Amino acid sequence: MSALTRRAALALLAAPALARAQGQARLVVVGGGFGGASAARFARLTAPEVAVTLIEPQPRFITCPYGNLVLGGLREMDTITFGYAGLVKLGVRVVQDRAVGIDPVARRVRLGGGESVEYDRLILSPGIALRWDAIEGYDEAAAQLMPHAWIAADGAQLRLLQRQLQAMPDGGVVGLAIPPNPFRCPPGPYERISMIAHWLKRHKPRAKILALDAKERFSKQPLFQDAWRALYGGMIEWVPGNVDGRVVQVDARARVLETELGTRHRVDVANVIPPQSAAAIALDSGLADRSGWVPVDYRSFEARNAPGIHVIGDANQPGPMPKSGFIANNSAKQAVASALAALRGAPPPEGVYFNTCYSHVAPDYGISIVGIFRPNADGSAVIEDRDGGGTSPRGDLPDQRRLEAGYADAWYESITADMFSDA
Amino acid sequence: MTHRPSRATLLFGLLAVAPLPAAAETGALVAQGCLGCHGPNGAGMGPVPALAGRDGAELRALMQAFRDGTRPATIMDRIARGYTEAEVAAAVEHFAGSR
Numbered sequence: 209m210s211a212l213t214r215r216a217a218l219a220l221l222a223a224p225a226l227a228r229a230q231g232q233a234r235l236v237v238v239g240g241g242f243g244g245a246s247a248a249r250f251a252r253l254t255a256p257e258v259a260v261t262l263i264e265p266q267p268r269f270i271t272c273p274y275g276n277l278v279l280g281g282l283r284e285m286d287t288i289t290f291g292y293a294g295l296v297k298l299g300v301r302v303v304q305d306r307a308v309g310i311d312p313v314a315r316r317v318r319l320g321g322g323e324s325v326e327y328d329r330l331i332l333s334p335g336i337a338l339r340w341d342a343i344e345g346y347d348e349a350a351a352q353l354m355p356h357a358w359i360a361a362d363g364a365q366l367r368l369l370q371r372q373l374q375a376m377p378d379g380g381v382v383g384l385a386i387p388p389n390p391f392r393c394p395p396g397p398y399e400r401i402s403m404i405a406h407w408l409k410r411h412k413p414r415a416k417i418l419a420l421d422a423k424e425r426f427s428k429q430p431l432f433q434d435a436w437r438a439l440y441g442g443m444i445e446w447v448p449g450n451v452d453g454r455v456v457q458v459d460a461r462a463r464v465l466e467t468e469l470g471t472r473h474r475v476d477v478a479n480v481i482p483p484q485s486a487a488a489i490a491l492d493s494g495l496a497d498r499s500g501w502v503p504v505d506y507r508s509f510e511a512r513n514a515p516g517i518h519v520i521g522d523a524n525q526p527g528p529m530p531k532s533g534f535i536a537n538n539s540a541k542q543a544v545a546s547a548l549a550a551l552r553g554a555p556p557p558e559g560v561y562f563n564t565c566y567s568h569v570a571p572d573y574g575i576s577i578v579g580i581f582r583p584n585a586d587g588s589a590v591i592e593d594r595d596g597g598g599t600s601p602r603g604d605l606p607d608q609r610r611l612e613a614g615y616a617d618a619w620y621e622s623i624t625a626d627m628f629s630d631a
Numbered sequence: 632m633t634h635r636p637s638r639a640t641l642l643f644g645l646l647a648v649a650p651l652p653a654a655a656e657t658g659a660l661v662a663q664g665c666l667g668c669h670g671p672n673g674a675g676m677g678p679v680p681a682l683a684g685r686d687g688a689e690l691r692a693l694m695q696a697f698r699d700g701t702r703p704a705t706i707m708d709r710i711a712r713g714y715t716e717a718e719v720a721a722a723v724e725h726f727a728g729s730r
């Protein structure tokens with residue numbers, strides 16, 4: 209353990225006595241993605257006397273971040289795939305199963321395989337579910353013809369989209385349906401458009417991209433649109449919601465995307481990113497409200513209606529924070545620190561939450577957005593810092609763009625090490 | 632090479648210290664945010680420079696220069712301006728002296 213981690217341990221866990229049910233205090237984490245893996249690792253490094261169990265059904269985790277680079281031909285699938293051996297080596301008990309129920313009174317998580325796991329504190333980071341009722345005709349079967357590729361799972365959706373792009377005729381049209389806010393990764397669809405354009409430019413230069421958006425504005429919009437003009441000429445057409453961009457219905461077999469005013473767009477490849485909610489376990493256990501997301505106390509990320517259960521990552525109502533991997537990673541640490549504090553009867557530490565989302569618009573062309581956030585005094589809201597943060601500067605700045613593309617790769621290596629590395 | 636304590640001594644150390652003030656705890660968490668680009672434990676990652684083990688005054692001065700815009704940056708200017716001086720000082724403490 210490094211000196212830094214040791215110091216973090218000292219600061220976070222100056223705890224002579226952790227309350228424990230019987231023997232060791234038990235922290236259970238549901239979901240081994242950006243929030244959950246980060247939480248499990250951080251807990252082991254800072255509180256080695258706490259027993260940490262991670263529940264995750266997938267044997268390997270494929271990151272959504274950098275999935276777009278696979279479509280762009282910049283990355284191979286195996287470079288965005290991670291295993292849990294590092295966490296096991298750190299002493300995390302990894303249970304390969306799905307949580308199917310939570311009993312907040314008995315403090316027990318029920319697993320698909322029948323086993324139950326008891327906890328003193330629970331951290332839930334199950335990610336999102338797709339709303340199969342939101343776009344007429346877009347259900348799980350339709351997603352086999354019109355991939356979403358918005359939940360990585362075993363990677364099949366991303367591979368399907370990639371195969372369809374490869375099989376498409378030059379001169380064909382790639383259609384995207386992009387959801388209203390809030391959704392996972394606000395700049396993600398636009399990075400995807402960029403990476404598909406990059407790939408098409410090299411392999412099918414006569415093809416077009418038709419991006420049908422439910423919104424009028426999007427993250428890093430001026431930077432994306434500057435880059436699209438400069439790099440991809442007339443290849444990309446983005447249609448905002450107020451110009452009939454919102455897709456309300458699809459015909460998956462006929463490959464038709466139909467918008468609000470009844471315009472039917474026949475495309476050759478359709479990538480439908482539907483509206484989303486918190487993952488099933490958060491809905492089924494009654495943690496989410498009618499918005500479909502889980503309201504939390506922003507000081508500790510404890511669910512408003514279930515003390516002792518910290519809900520982090522995309523599943524919560526993030527206020528002005530984006531649903532990003534970086535926020536999931538960062539709030540994981542606050543949730544762990546708060547859970548450990550609660551076990552010794554102390555309040556959560558003061559929170560400062562950090563986000564950066566890098567996007568690649570071409571191999572040597574990166575752009576970024578930064579946000580720094582703090583909870584208010586009673587934890588009912590999160591406030592974005594106004595002095596810091598913001599997007600990369602606009603203008604013809606090739607050095608900035610090239611450097612940011614390289615720094616984005618450093619971010620990816622750093623954050624995935626912070627989730628999965630064994631030291 | 633710093634001395635790496637065994638888990639047992641670490642645990643003993645933990646149990647022996649008095650609770651740190653909230654500022655130190657927040658500083659530890661601010662520093663955690665930096666690891667998202669500066670590599671595990673702040674050891675650096677590819678082109679992103681290391682922070683671990685560096686002089687605290689030097690790191691504070693660098694952060695001040697990013698904040699003032701007197702040091703060229705692609706992103707650290709936007710990051711440095713988002714933290715209070717106290718938060719930066721507390722975070723820097725965690726990197727200074729670590730290796």
Ligand SMILES: Cc1cc2nc3c(=O)[nH]c(=O)nc-3n(C[C@H](O)[C@H](O)[C@H](O)COP(=O)(O)OP(=O)(O)OC[C@H]3O[C@@H](n4cnc5c(N)ncnc54)[C@H](O)[C@@H]3O)c2cc1C
Binds near residue numbers: 269522
């Ligand atoms: C194309 C794309 C690009 C992106 N790029 C970026 C980027 O550049 N930077 C960035 O910061 N973010 C990016 N994101 C966003 C990022 O992927 C998410 O914000 C992040 O994954 C959220 O973390 P999470 O822990 O909430 O969910 P996830 O990382 O999805 O993890 C959830 C885990 O929980 C498991 N799970 C679900 N239900 C259960 C259950 N019942 N029991 C047990 N386990 C369960 C799942 O199998 C999964 O492994 C991108 C997203 C997409 C789609």
